[in-house]
Amino acid sequence: xxxxxxxxxxxxxxxxxxxxxxxxxxxxxxxxxxxxxxxxxxxxxxxxxxxxxxxxxxxxxxxxxxxxxxxxxxxxxxxxxxxxxxxxxxxxxxxxxxxxxxxxxxxxxxxxxxxxxxxxxxxxxxxxxxxxxxxxxxxxxxxxxxxxxxxxxxxxxxxxxxxxxxxxxxxxxxxxxxxxxxxxxxxxxxxxxxxxxxxxxxxxxxxxxxxxxxxxxxxxxxxxxxxxxxxxxxxxxxxxxxxxxxxxxxxxxxxxxxxxxxxxxxxxxxxxxxxxxxxxxxxxxxxxxxxxxxxxxxxxxxxxxxxxxxxxxxxxxxxxxxxxxxxxxxxxxxxxxxxxxxxxxxxxxxxxxxxxxxxxxxxxxxxxxxxxxxxx
Amino acid sequence: xxxxxxxxxxxxxxxxxxxxxxxxxxxxxxxxxxxxxxxxxxxxxxxxxxxxxxxxxxxxxxxxxxxxxxxxxxxxxxxxxxxxxxxxxxxxxxxxxxxxxxxxxxxxxxxxxxxxxxxxxxxxxxxxxxxxxxxxxxxxxxxxxxxxxxxxxxxxxxxxxxxxxxxxxxxxxxxxxxxxxxxxxxxxxxxxxxxxxxxxxxxxxxxxxxxxxxxxxxxxxxxxxxxxxxxxxxxxxxxxxxxxxxxxxxxxxxxxxxxxxxxxxxxxxxxxxxxxxxxxxxxxxxxxxxxxxxxxxxxxxxxxxxxxxxxxxxxxxxxxxxxxxxxxxxxxxxxxxxxxxxxxxxxxxxxxxxxxxxxxxxxxxxxxxxxxxxxxxxxxxxxxxxxxxxxxxxxxxxxxxxxxxxxxxxxxxxxxxxxxxxxxxxxxxxxxxxxxxxxxxxxxxxxxxxxxxxxxxxxxxxxxxxxxxxxxxxxxxxxxxxxxxxxxxxxxxxxxxxxxxxxxxxxxxxxxxxxxxxxxxxxxxxxxxxxxxxxxxxxxxxxxxxxxxxxxx
Numbered sequence: 062x063x064x065x066x067x068x069x070x071x072x073x074x075x076x077x078x079x080x081x082x083x084x085x086x087x088x089x090x091x092x093x094x095x096x097x098x099x100x101x102x103x104x105x106x107x108x109x110x111x112x113x114x115x116x117x118x119x120x121x122x123x124x125x126x127x128x129x130x131x132x133x134x135x136x137x138x139x140x141x142x143x144x145x146x147x148x149x150x151x152x153x154x155x156x157x158x159x160x161x162x163x164x165x166x167x168x169x170x171x172x173x174x175x176x177x178x179x180x181x182x183x184x185x186x187x188x189x190x191x192x193x194x195x196x197x198x199x200x201x202x203x204x205x206x207x208x209x210x211x212x213x214x215x216x217x218x219x220x221x222x223x224x225x226x227x228x229x230x231x232x233x234x235x236x237x238x239x240x241x242x243x244x245x246x247x248x249x250x251x252x253x254x255x256x257x258x259x260x261x262x263x264x265x266x267x268x269x270x271x272x273x274x275x276x277x278x279x280x281x282x283x284x285x286x287x288x289x290x291x292x293x294x295x296x297x298x299x300x301x302x303x304x305x306x307x308x309x310x311x312x313x314x315x316x317x318x319x320x321x322x323x324x325x326x327x328x329x330x331x332x333x334x335x336x337x338x339x340x341x342x343x344x345x346x347x348x349x350x351x352x353x354x355x356x357x358x359x360x361x362x363x364x365x366x367x368x369x370x371x372x373x374x375x376x377x378x379x380x381x382x383x384x385x386x387x388x389x390x391x392x393x394x395x396x397x398x399x400x401x402x403x404x405x406x407x408x409x410x411x412x413x414x415x416x417x418x419x420x421x422x423x424x425x426x427x428x429x430x431x432x433x434x435x436x437x
Numbered sequence: 438x439x440x441x442x443x444x445x446x447x448x449x450x451x452x453x454x455x456x457x458x459x460x461x462x463x464x465x466x467x468x469x470x471x472x473x474x475x476x477x478x479x480x481x482x483x484x485x486x487x488x489x490x491x492x493x494x495x496x497x498x499x500x501x502x503x504x505x506x507x508x509x510x511x512x513x514x515x516x517x518x519x520x521x522x523x524x525x526x527x528x529x530x531x532x533x534x535x536x537x538x539x540x541x542x543x544x545x546x547x548x549x550x551x552x553x554x555x556x557x558x559x560x561x562x563x564x565x566x567x568x569x570x571x572x573x574x575x576x577x578x579x580x581x582x583x584x585x586x587x588x589x590x591x592x593x594x595x596x597x598x599x600x601x602x603x604x605x606x607x608x609x610x611x612x613x614x615x616x617x618x619x620x621x622x623x624x625x626x627x628x629x630x631x632x633x634x635x636x637x638x639x640x641x642x643x644x645x646x647x648x649x650x651x652x653x654x655x656x657x658x659x660x661x662x663x664x665x666x667x668x669x670x671x672x673x674x675x676x677x678x679x680x681x682x683x684x685x686x687x688x689x690x691x692x693x694x695x696x697x698x699x700x701x702x703x704x705x706x707x708x709x710x711x712x713x714x715x716x717x718x719x720x721x722x723x724x725x726x727x728x729x730x731x732x733x734x735x736x737x738x739x740x741x742x743x744x745x746x747x748x749x750x751x752x753x754x755x756x757x758x759x760x761x762x763x764x765x766x767x768x769x770x771x772x773x774x775x776x777x778x779x780x781x782x783x784x785x786x787x788x789x790x791x792x793x794x795x796x797x798x799x800x801x802x803x804x805x806x807x808x809x810x811x812x813x814x815x816x817x818x819x820x821x822x823x824x825x826x827x828x829x830x831x832x833x834x835x836x837x838x839x840x841x842x843x844x845x846x847x848x849x850x851x852x853x854x855x856x857x858x859x860x861x862x863x864x865x866x867x868x869x870x871x872x873x874x875x876x877x878x879x880x881x882x883x884x885x886x887x888x889x890x891x892x893x894x895x896x897x898x899x900x901x902x903x904x905x906x907x908x909x910x911x912x913x914x915x916x917x918x919x920x921x922x923x924x925x926x927x928x929x930x931x932x933x934x935x936x937x938x939x940x941x942x943x944x945x946x947x948x949x950x951x952x953x954x955x956x957x958x959x960x961x962x963x964x965x966x967x968x969x970x971x972x973x974x975x976x977x978x979x980x981x982x983x984x985x986x987x988x989x990x
Contacts, residue, residue: 271959274971340618346856371963
C-alpha cells in the first residue's frame with residue numbers, strides 16, 4: 062500500500078523533508094516510485110507566481126517539440142529549471158534526459174479572458190502536450206499551472222530525491238504532497254503515480270478504490286477537459302474534488318458528502334438534509350467505496366485529509382502552528398515534526414475531514430453531521 | 438385394443454407422452470387423492486380386467502403327463518387402479534401433485550427419455566399451444582459469469598456478516614448534479630426519486646395470480662418494509678389493484694402498471710382522490726419478455742367475478758390487451774404522452790417509467806427517454822420473462838436475452854454521460870436455475886440499477902412446480918395445482934397467504950445475505966456496484982467481447 066506524506070508550512074521547506082518521512086515509512090511501500098506536488102513555491106519561481114509552469118519529463122527531441130508547440134500557441138518561455146543529473150540513476154530508475162520545469166508567459170490574446178477561460182485553455186494545452194508525448198513517447202507532462210511543480214519518477218523515493226538533488230532551494234515550497242509508491246494492481250506508468258493534478262487541485266491516496274470503473278466511466282463522459290487518462294484508480298479522487306469545487310460550486314466540506322454520503326439516520330437528523338439528499342442522489346455515481354485515505358491540496362493552498370466510509374486505512378494529522386503534516390503513518394509524522402504536541406494529533410474517522418487552512422495555524426475538524434457552511 | 442380400432446394420426450401411446458405415470462399396484466391404497474388433485478385430469482380411476490390362464494402342471498409319477506390329460510383353463514379377475522389418459526388434451530404435465538398427495542409414494546410422473554410425440558399434436562383444431570411459465574431452456578449466460586476482481590493484495594475482503602452495507606438503488610429520474618443542486622436551491626420541480634431495494638417483485642397481475650398469492654406477496658412486502666427496513670417494492674402487472682389496497686397506506690410499496698388494455702384503470706383513477714399514499718411508481722407496459730410483440734392475455738378461465746369486477750369487464754371472457762397502446766400513434770408519442778399523463782395524475786410526485794421487451798429497439802426507446810425530463814427509468818424484460826399466456830412459439834423463439842441488451846443500453850447511457858440519471862431495471866431469467874443472487878449481481882454489474890423477478894418469487898415463495906423442463910406450465914388456464922395462478926377458490930384455498938408472506942421474507946433475507954457475500958469480497962459496501970464490469974469474467978470469449986467484460990478461463 063502506498064505511503065503518503067504531506068507538509069503545509071508557513072515558511073518554504075525542502076521536499077526532502079517529506080521524502081525522509083516516506084523513508085521512515087518504507088516498510089509500507091516497495092520503493093517502486095515517488096510523486097511530488099509542490100506549490101506555494103519559493104526561490105526563483107516566486108517572482109512569477111501568476112505564470113503557468115510546465116512540469117514533466119522530456120527527451121531532448123521532446124523538449125524541442127514542446128518548445129515548437131508552445132511557441133506556435135503563442136507562449137513565451139521564461140525561467141527554466143532542469144534537473145539533469147550526471148551520475149548513474151539508482152537501481153530500477155530509467156535514465157531520463159530532461160526533468161523540466163519551465164515558466165511560460167501566456168499569449169497576449171489571453172489578456173482579456175476570464176479566469177475560467179484561461180484555466181480551461183491551460184488544461185487543454187497540457188492535454189495537447191500529453192497526447193503528443195504519448196504518441197511519440199518523448200514527453201510526459203504532469204502539470205501546467207501557476208505556482209505548481211510536479212516531479213514523478215520510478216524507483217526508491219530517497220534515492221531518487223538524492224539523485225535529482227531535491228534539496229536545492231529552487232524547489233523549496235510551502236505545500237508539499239509526497240507519495241511513496243507501492244505498485245499494485247496496475248502496470249508501472251508515470252501517469253499512474255500520485256499525486257494527481259487538475260487545475261490547482263491535487264490529491265493522493267492509499268488503498269484501493271473499488272468503485273473505480275463506474276466513477277471513471279461517469280467522469281469521462283461529462284465532457285470536462287482533463288477528465289481522462291485514468292492510469293490509476295486513485296486519479297478519480299482528484300477529479301471528484303475538482304468536480305465538487307468547480308463543477309458544482311461547493312466547498313471542501315461538501316467533498317466528504319459527495320464521496321461518502323451520510324446514511325439514513327444521520328441524514329435525517331442533519332440540518333441540511335434536503336441539500337444532502339439531493340447531493341446523495343445526484344452524485345451517487347461518485348460515491349467511493351474505498352478503502353482509502355485521501356490527502357489533498359486546493360487551489361487556495363488549503364490542505365486536507367478524508368477517509369472513506371469504512372475507515373480501513375490509516376491517516377494522522379499533527380504539527381504545530383506554522384507547520385503541519387498529514388501522514389498515512391504516525392512514524393512518518395514523528396520523523397518530520399518530532400517537536401509537536403502529540404496529544405493534539407488527530408486521526409480522522411469515517412465522518413471527518415481534517416483541514417489546515419492557508420494560514421497554517423490549526424487543524425480544523427469538519428464532521429459530516431455538522432451543518433454545511435453557507436453555500437454561495 | 439382390438440386390431441381394427443381406428444388409430445388416427447394423433448392417437449398417442451403412453452410412451453409418446455412427455456410425462457408418463459409410474460403407478461405401483463403393490464403400494465397403492467386406492468385412496469383416490471391423486472386423481473382428485475390432478476389439475477389436468479391426466480389420470481383416472483381405471484377398472485382393469487385381467488385374465489389368468491391356468492395350465493395344469495406336468496405330473497411325472499405315472500410317467501404320463503397330467504397336463505396332457507386336462508385342458509388348460511382360464512379365469513378373469515377385476516382390479517382397480519390408476520390409468521393415464523393418452524388423449525393429448527389431457528396429457529400429464531409432470532407437476533407431481535399426485536405424488537405429493539399419495540400416502541405411499543405409489544405414483545409419480547416420469548419424464549420420457551426419448552423425444553415425445555405429443556409436441557406434434559398440441560395444435561389440434563388449428564389452435565397452437567399456449568402456455569404460461571417458462572422458456573424451458575436451462576441455458577443462462579448469467580450463470581456463467583464469475584465475480585473475480587477480488588483484491589487480496591492491498592485490501593482484505595470485507596466481512597459480509599459484520600460490515601455495514603447500504604445496498605439501495607434509485608427509481609426515478611436523477612438530475613445531473615449541478616442541475617439538481619440548482620433546482621434544489623431555486624426550489625424548482627425535482628423529479629420524484631425513490632430509494633428502494635434493488636430486487637423488485639416484477640409485474641404479475643392480480644388477474645394472473647390468485648387472491649391468496651397476491652395477499653401473501655403484499656403481506657411479505659409490507660413486513661420486509663416495516664419490520665426489517667428493506668424497501669422492497671412489488672409491481673401489480675396489468676389488471677388493476679384491489680380497491681382496499683389502493684386506499685391503504687401500503688400503496689407506497691406498490692408499483693402500479695398500466696398496459697395497453699387499460700384493465701383496472703377505472704378503479705385506480707377513481708381511487709386517486711382517496712389514496713392515503715402515492716404509489717411507489719407507475720410502470721407503463723409496452724412489452725414483456727415472454728411474448729415480445731404480443732399484448733397481454735388473460736384467458737377466460739381466470740376471469741371470475743372478482744377479477745371481472747376489478748377489471749371492469751364481464752366475467753368469463755378472455756381479455757387480450759392489444760400489442761400497442763391503440764390511442765397512440767407511435768412509441769415516441771406514446772412514451773411522451775403516457776408518461777406525461779401519468780405523472781400529471783399524481784401531481785408529478787410519482788416516478789413513471791415504461792417497460793419494454795428486450796429487443797432490437799430497446800436502444801431507440803432508451804434514447805427517447807433520455808430526452809424526456811419526466812421519464813423515470815426503463816424496465817427491460819428479457820426473453821425469459823413472463824408467467825401469463827403466451828404462444829409456445831413466442832416463448833421459445835422470440836425476444837432478446839437480457840444480458841447483452843442491458844449492456845448495450847447501459848453503455849449507451851455511459852456514452853451520453855447519463856448513466857446515473859435514468860435507471861435501467863432488468864428482468865427475465867434472473868434466478869431461473871436457482872442462482873438468484875449471482876444472476877442479480879451480474880445484471881447490476883452489467884449496468885442494471887434494479888432487477889425484477891417473477892417466476893423465482895412464485896417458485897420460492899409459494900412452491901410453484903414449474904421447472905425449465907416443461908413441467909406444469911399451465912399458469913394460463915387457471916388450474917394451477919398449487920393455487921398460485923388460479924382464480925378457482927377450490928384451488929387457491931390450497932395456498933396459505935401467511936405462509937407465502939413468510940417465504941417471501943425468508944427469500945429476501947436470504948438473497949440479501951448472498952448479495953453481501955458477493956459484493957463484500959469485491960470491496961463494495963456503501964453503494965450498489967452498478968456498472969462495476971471490471972469485476973466480471975466469463976469463460977466464453979465471444980460473450981466476453983460482446984458484454985465487454987474480462988475473458989477468463
